Amino acid sequence: xAKGRNRIYFAIAFVISSIxxxxxxxxxxxxxxxxxxxxxALSIVSMTISTFLFLGYKTVKHGTPxxxxxxxxxxxxxxxxxxxxxxxxxxxPLFSFLIRIGFFLSFMVLLMSDQLIRTLFGFFIxxxxxxxTYSITCAMDPRIELFDETIPRTRHLENSELFRxxxxxxxxxxxxxxxxxxxxxxxxKYSVPLAYTLSVASKLVYEDVEVIxxxxxxxxxxxxxxxxxxxxxxxxxxxxxxxxxxxxxxxxTNPLNIQNYLTNVTMSMTAVKSAWGPMGRVHKGFWKAMGExxxxxxxxLLKKRKTSNDTISPHKEDAATNSGEGREEGPVLRIxxxxxxxxxxxxxxxxxxxxxxxxxxTNLFKHVKEPIDHSWVGPDTxxxxxxxxxxxxxxxxxxxxxxxxxxxGHSTAMSGLLSQQRQMHQRENKPRKRLFITGHSLGGALxxxxxxxxxxxxxxxxxxxxGLYTYGQPKIGDAEFSKVFSPxxxxxIFHHVYNNxxxxxxxxxxxxxTPPGSLVYIDSAFNITIYPPNPYTNEPVxxxxxxxxxxxxxxxxxxIRRMPKENRIRILFRILFPFFLNDHFPCxxxxxxxxxxxQWVIMGTGGLEGGSExxxxxxxxxxxxxxxxxxxx
Numbered sequence: 012x013a014k015g016r017n018r019i020y021f022a023i024a025f026v027i028s029s030i031x032x033x034x035x036x037x038x039x040x041x042x043x044x045x046x047x048x049x050x051x052a053l054s055i056v057s058m059t060i061s062t063f064l065f066l067g068y069k070t071v072k073h074g075t076p077x078x079x080x081x082x083x084x085x086x087x088x089x090x091x092x093x094x095x096x097x098x099x100x101x102x103x104p105l106f107s108f109l110i111r112i113g114f115f116l117s118f119m120v121l122l123m124s125d126q127l128i129r130t131l132f133g134f135f136i137x138x139x140x141x142x143x144t145y146s147i148t149c150a151m152d153p154r155i156e157l158f159d160e161t162i163p164r165t166r167h168l169e170n171s172e173l174f175r176x177x178x179x180x181x182x183x184x185x186x187x188x189x190x191x192x193x194x195x196x197x198x199x200k201y202s203v204p205l206a207y208t209l210s211v212a213s214k215l216v217y218e219d220v221e222v223i224x225x226x227x228x229x230x231x232x233x234x235x236x237x238x239x240x241x242x243x244x245x246x247x248x249x250x251x252x253x254x255x256x257x258x259x260x261x262x263x264t265n266p267l268n269i270q271n272y273l274t275n276v277t278m279s280m281t282a283v284k285s286a287w288g289p290m291g292r293v294h295k296g297f298w299k300a301m302g303e304x305x306x307x308x309x310x311x312l313l314k315k316r317k318t319s320n321d322t323i324s325p326h327k328e329d330a331a332t333n334s335g336e337g338r339e340e341g342p343v344l345r346i347x348x349x350x351x352x353x354x355x356x357x358x359x360x361x362x363x364x365x366x367x368x369x370x371x372x373t374n375l376f377k378h379v380k381e382p383i384d385h386s387w388v389g390p391d392t393x394x395x396x397x398x399x400x401x402x403x404x405x406x407x408x409x410x411x412x413x414x415x416x417x418x419x420g421h422s423t424a425m426s427g428l429l430s431q432q433r434q435m436h437q438r439e440n441k442p443r444k445r446l447f448i449t450g451h452s453l454g455g456a457l458x459x460x461x462x463x464x465x466x467x468x469x470x471x472x473x474x475x476x477x478g479l480y481t482y483g484q485p486k487i488g489d490a491e492f493s494k495v496f497s498p499x500x501x502x503x504i505f506h507h508v509y510n511n512x513x514x515x516x517x518x519x520x521x522x523x524x525t526p527p528g529s530l531v532y533i534d535s536a537f538n539i540t541i542y543p544p545n546p547y548t549n550e551p552v553x554x555x556x557x558x559x560x561x562x563x564x565x566x567x568x569x570x571i572r573r574m575p576k577e578n579r580i581r582i583l584f585r586i587l588f589p590f591f592l593n594d595h596f597p598c599x600x601x602x603x604x605x606x607x608x609x610q611w612v613i614m615g616t617g618g619l620e621g622g623s624e625x626x627x628x629x630x631x632x633x634x635x636x637x638x639x640x641x642x643x644x
Contacts, residue, residue, distance in 0.1 A: 017065075024061035027566075028054050135579060139218075141225040147266055148217040151581040152598035157211050157230040162204045165609045167642040168541075174198045174642065181640050193638040195546040196614050199529055200478070200502050203539070205447075206531070207604040209258070209480040210507075213451035214597040216249060216262040220387065227251050239406050242388045243399035246300050246457060248450075250406050255444045257407055257475070259461070262387075263452030263597075280489065280521060285467040291492030292522065293460070294485075297453075301460045302398020304468050305405060344370045399457075400464050407472060411444050445477035451597045452514055455484025455506065459526055462504075463488075466496065479504045479528065482600040483512045489522040494549045496527045501544055501551075504528025508554045508621065509599050510535045511563055513591035515554055525551040532621040533600075535569045537607035542621045543614045555620040557591055564590025573602075612640045 035050035096103040129144035136153050138144055145153050167173045175198075182193050215223055220240045228234045230253070237252035247262040277296030284290065346363045349355040388394060450458040462479050465472050484506055496504065506526045508515045510533065515526075530542040530552045542552035564570060565585055574582060585593050593599070613619070615637030 020065060021061070024058060024065075028058040028061065030054075031057065132580060139222050139225070141219075141221045143219045143222050145222075146217045146219075148263075148597060149214060151578070151584055151596060152602070153578075155211060155215055155226045157208050157215070157226065159204070159207060159605055162207055162605060163608075163644070165203055165642055166644050168199065168609055168612070169202060171198055174640075177642055178640050181638070185638070189638055192546070192614065192616065192636075193640065196543065196612065196638060196640060197498075197502065199505075199541050199543055199612060201505055201529070201531070201541060201609070203604060203607070203609060205478070206480055206505065206507070207601060209260075209447060209449040209478075210451075210482055210597065210601040210604050212258055212260045213263070213449050213454060213482055214601055216247065216260045216450070216454065217265075217597075220249075223249060237410055240388050241399060241402045241406070242392070242394040243302055243397070243402065244300070244394060246399055246453075247387045248399065248403060248454075248457070250403060250410075252410055252444075256477075257410055257444055257446045259403055259407065259446065259448045259458070261448075261450035261454035261457040261461070263450065263454040278518065278520070280523075283463070283467065283492070286469075289491070290463065290467060290495045291489050293463070293488040293492055294456070294518075294523075297456045297460050297487055301400050301457060301464060303400065304464065304470075305397065305401030400461060403461065404465075404470060404472060407446060407475075411471075411475060444475055446472055446475045447477055448479045449481065450484070451482040451600065452484060452595065455481030455526075456487045459484065459487055459504075459506075462496075462500075463492070466500075476500070477503060481506045481526070482597060483507070483509065483514050483595050484526060485514050486518040486523040487526060488524065490524040490550065493524045493527045493551050496549075498544075498549055501528045501549060505531050505541075507531040507533060507600060507604075509533045509603055510594045510622075511557045511591045512594040513557060514595050516557060525553040527551055530554060530621040533603045533607060534622065535563075535567050537569075537603045539604075539607045539609045540611045540613060540621070541609065542619065543612065545616055546614065547616060552615065552619050552621050555622040564593060608643060610641070610643045612642055614638050 031050040032054040035047040035054065038050060039047035096106055128147060129150075132147070132150040133144045136145060136150055139153070149155070167177050178193060178196060182190050185193060215226055218226075223240070224234050224238060227238060232238070232251045232253040234251065237257075238249065239251075240247070240249045242248075245265075248260060250257065250259050252258070277294070277299070279295045280292040281295040281298055282289065282292050283298070344366060346366060347359065348363060349359045448458040448461060450456070458479055458481055462476070464470075465476070504527055506515070506528055508530065527544075528551060529544065532540045532542065532554060534540075544551045562568070567590075570585075574585075577585075581598070584596070617636060619637050
C-alpha cells in the first residue's frame with residue numbers, strides 16, 4: 012500500500028515537473044534560448060524539491076524515535092551540568108548573560124535583515140508613494156485600497172426584513188428540529204464592504220507609520236486629529252477615525268521579530284478573573300502582551316508627562332506632533348553639577364559618574380534581557396512603561412470625549428437661537444461614535460484579548476463597541492472563555508478563516524477552543540459562509556481540519572486562474588511555501604472579500620464544522636442538527 016502511494020506521489024511530481032520542460036522544448040524550437048534554459052532549470056528544481064520533500068517526510072516518519080531518544084540522552088547528560096551552573100555564583104550568571112547577549116544580537120540582525128529584504132523587494136515592485144519600502148507582507152500585493160465602491164452589499168443579509176423572508180422561506184421547507192432551529196436564527200450583523208475595509212487595514216498595519224498615514228489620508232480619515240500609532244514592547248497598533256467610526260488595528264507577527272514568536276509560543280494558559288466572575292483560561296503570551304489597564308497612579312503620571320510636553324518649545328512640539336501624538340518619555344536621569352568649591356566640584360562629578368554608570372548598566376541589561384523593536388514608533392518613545400491596553404483605551408476615550416465636548420460647546424453657543432427642546436433633540440440625533448477592532452493573525456488574537464479586557468474591566472468603551480473582525484487568528488482560550496461573551500456581543504464578532512489557513516487550526520493541545528463569535532469561512536472560490544454560535548450554549552463553530560485530499564495551492568483551479576494577475580513575489584511565495592501557509596497571507600483575505608459573495612448562514616447545535624462540504628451537499632436533507640439559510644442575492 013505504501014509503495015503504491017509512493018509511486019503515485021512520484022508520478023504526480025514527474026508530471027508537474029515535466030510541464031516546464033515541455034514548454035522549454037517548444038521555446039527552444041522557436042529560438043527562445045533564455046526562456047527555455049529557465050524553464051529547464053525550473054523543471055529540474057521542481058523535481059529536486061519533490062524528492063527532498065519525500066526524503067524529508069520519510070526521515071521524519073522513521074527517524075523521529077531516534078531523534079527523540081537522542082534528545083533525551085543529551086538532556087540527561089546536560090542535566091548535572093545545568094544544575095551545577097545554576098548553583099555557582101559566577102559561572103551560572105556568566106553563561107546566562109552570554110546566552111542573552113546571543114539572543115539580543117540575533118534579534119538585532121533579524122531586524123536589520125527586515126530592512127535589507129524590504130530594499131530588495133523595492134527593485135521588483137518599486138517604492139510606496141511616501142518614498143518608503145513595502146514590508147514582506149504587502150510586497151506580495153502592494154495595492155492598498157481601503158474602500159471599494161464596487162463591492163456589492165448582501166441585501167438579504169444586511170436588510171432585516173429581507174433576511175426574515177429568506178428565513179421564513181426556509182422554515183416552510185423544513186420540519187421538526189430543523190424548523191425550530193431556523194426560528195432561533197438571528198440575523199448576523201455582518202457587512203462584506205466593512206469586512207473588506209478592515210481586512211485592508213489589518214494588512215496596512217504591517218507597514219511603516221508614514222505609509223499608514225499616507226494611505227489613511229488618501230482614504231479620507233482624519234489623520235491629523237485622530238491618528239495615533241501605539242507600541243508596547245513588541246506589539247503594535249494604530250488608532251484612527253473617519254465619520255464617527257474609530258478603528259483600532261493590531262499588527263500581526265513580524266516575520267523577522269523573534270519576540271513576536273516568543274509571544275506566540277508562550278502557550279501555557281492562565282486563568283482570567285473579573286469582579287463579576289471567572290472568564291475562563293487564555294493564552295498566557297497573548298494576555299501578557301496586551302498588558303494591564305492603567306492604574307490611577309499611572310494615569311496621573313501620564314497626564315503629568317503630557318502637561319510637560321505641552322510646555323516645550325514650538326519647534327519641539329511640531330516634532331512631537333509629526334511623530335504621532337505627544338511622546339511618552341521613559342525614566343529620565345537628571346544630574347546636578349556644582350562648582351562652588353574644589354571639594355563640591357570633585358564630589359558632584361564623582362556622584363554624577365556613579366549615576367551615569369548605574370543608569371547605563373541597569374538599562375543596558377534591561378534592553379539586552381528583553382530586546383524591543385523601536386522602529387515602528389521611533390527610539391524616543393517609551394514603549395515599556397504603559398501597556399498597549401492602557402494607551403489604546405485612553406486615546407479612544409479621548410476621541411469620544413472630544414466629540415461630546417464639541418456637541419456641548421455647539422449647543423452652548425447656539426443657546427440664544429435654539430430652544431432647550433431643540434438642543435436636546437440635536438444631541439440625541441448626534442451619531443454615537445462606533446468602535447471597530449480588527450487584526451490579522453497575532454493581531455486578531457490581540458484584538459480579541461483587548462475586547463476581553465474591556466469586558467473584564469467593564470470599560471466605558473463597551474457602549475461604543477460595534478464590531479470585532481479578525482482574519483486568520485489562532486485559538487486563544489478555552490471553551491469557557493469562548494462562551495463568556497454575551498449573544499448580543501458575539502453577534503458583532505466575526506473571525507475569518509480562508510480555505511486551508513493553518514493558523515486558526517493550530518493549538519489543538521490542552522483546552523484551546525475556537526475563538527468567540529461567528530465563524531466566517533471563505534473557500535478557494537471566494538464563496539463566503541457565516542456560522543453563528545450555538546443558539547442554546549453560545550458555543551462557537553470550529554473550522555474543519557485541513558483537507559490534504561483536495562487539489563490545493565498551485566494545483567487549485569481557482570488559484571491558477573488568479574495567478575496571471577499576481578506579481579512575481581506572490582508567485583514566488585506560492586512556490587516556496589506550502590498551500591496552508593500561503594492561505595494565511597492577509598492579501599488573500601482582502602482579495603477574497605473584495606470579490607467574494609456571502610452564500611449561506613449555517614447554524615447548528617453540535618457536531619458542526621465550518622467549511623465542511625458534506626453540510627453544503629445535504630442542504631435539502633431533513634432531520635439534520637443544523638439549519639441553512641440562503642442569503643445570496
